[in-house]
Amino acid sequence: MRPSFHPRLINGPFDDPGLFVSFLFENRAILFDLGDIYTLSARDILKVTHVFISHTHMDHFAGFDRLLRLFLGRDKNLYLFGPEGFLRNVEGKLAGYEWNLVKNFYYRFTLFATEVRHDCLLTNQYLCQNRFLPAGDSEKMNFTGILHAEPAFSISAMVLDHSIPCLGFTIKERFHVNIKKDRVSGLGLEIGPWLGQFKQALFNGQDPESEFEVKFGKDESGKKRYILGDLAKQIALITPGQKITYISDVIYHKSNVEKIVSFAKGADHLFIEAGFLEQDRDIAQKKFHLTAWQAGRIAKKARVKQFTLFHFSPRYMGQDHLLQKEARDAFDGYE
Ligand SMILES: [Zn+2]
Numbered sequence: 356m357r358p359s360f361h362p363r364l365i366n367g368p369f370d371d372p373g374l375f376v377s378f379l380f381e382n383r384a385i386l387f388d389l390g391d392i393y394t395l396s397a398r399d400i401l402k403v404t405h406v407f408i409s410h411t412h413m414d415h416f417a418g419f420d421r422l423l424r425l426f427l428g429r430d431k432n433l434y435l436f437g438p439e440g441f442l443r444n445v446e447g448k449l450a451g452y453e454w455n456l457v458k459n460f461y462y463r464f465t466l467f468a469t470e471v472r473h474d475c476l477l478t479n480q481y482l483c484q485n486r487f488l489p490a491g492d493s494e495k496m497n498f499t500g501i502l503h504a505e506p507a508f509s510i511s512a513m514v515l516d517h518s519i520p521c522l523g524f525t526i527k528e529r530f531h532v533n534i535k536k537d538r539v540s541g542l543g544l545e546i547g548p549w550l551g552q553f554k555q556a557l558f559n560g561q562d563p564e565s566e567f568e569v570k571f572g573k574d575e576s577g578k579k580r581y582i583l584g585d586l587a588k589q590i591a592l593i594t595p596g597q598k599i600t601y602i603s604d605v606i607y608h609k610s611n612v613e614k615i616v617s618f619a620k621g622a623d624h625l626f627i628e629a630g631f632l633e634q635d636r637d638i639a640q641k642k643f644h645l646t647a648w649q650a651g652r653i654a655k656k657a658r659v660k661q662f663t664l665f666h667f668s669p670r671y672m673g674q675d676h677l678l679q680k681e682a683r684d685a686f687d688g689y690e
Pocket residue numbers: 372412414415604666
């Protein structure tokens with residue numbers, strides 16, 4: 356089975372946190388956190404449609420300028436989400452530059468920013484040609500946990516405590532469509548972008564009796580027509596959807612732990628910060644971070660299938676194996 360979402364940490368575990376999640380068969384990605392993103396190619400960054408920022412400490416938000424620099428003058432919309440105070444932070448960043456020449460830009464690049472509060476979402480938009488000034492008063496909506504939803508997946512947030520409000524994120528696929536490659540080639544077809552359209556048709560609940568056209572080959576010159584339901588029976592197997600949870604910068608206390616455990620429940624992959632070793636638990640507590648043992652315990656309680664640690668304190672440089680082992684022991688240990 357090939358998963359739909361391919362997550363990879365942007366940097367090594369001692370560098371700025373952040374997760375780049377690319378989508379199978381689509382020229383598209385999302386980002387969790389926006390620290391140093393110089394290890395990502397411009398090509399990869401330009402695939403990003405949505406950016407979810409846990410909080411605006413510099414190591415999670417300093418990549419804003421590079422992102423903006425690359426998107427400037429392009430025909431794109433970019434959607435950013437962040438915690439309480441986020442609109443002020445975004446506007447502060449945008450106010451840091453002169454924008455006198457952008458009115459001549461041909462393309463209408465627009466930034467949409469949403470501030471996630473406990474009970475509501477505040478959204479505003481910033482059009483490049485309008486010197487990135489707010490379009491008006493921010494729009495208020497109820498916050499139900501979901502930040503963004505499409506037929507195939509949704510992205511939700513949980514407000515956590517890091518001495519300031521800090522967001523955890525989950526991307527959850529509604530169901531997973533496994534493509535049987537041998538059957539695809541058995542029909543004389545090739546793997547290609549049409550598979551994305553095929554999956555989209557299933558997620559959209561398109562009538563199984565309706566016609567589906569497959570375009571394939573060089574310049575999509577090959578065309579074959581199928582009944583959608585028949586094609587699905589032949590080449591697809593439906594299984595539960597993929598779930599990825601990202602938790603960065605949280606203190607270990609009862610309410611945070613309970614929230615994270617329920618939020619990450621059964622995740623295929625949990626990405627979780629682990630700043631310190633358990634022997635330095637007091638320092639972790641003072642800095643509102645987790646220890647590796649605590650991260651491993653949370654992963655265990657949430658019954659995740661796999662977890663990855665990041666955001667190690669530089670004091671452990673060269674000792675990352677100790678952090679890994681500590682979390683692994685907590686994960687494998689008894690209840
Ligand atoms: Zn941090």
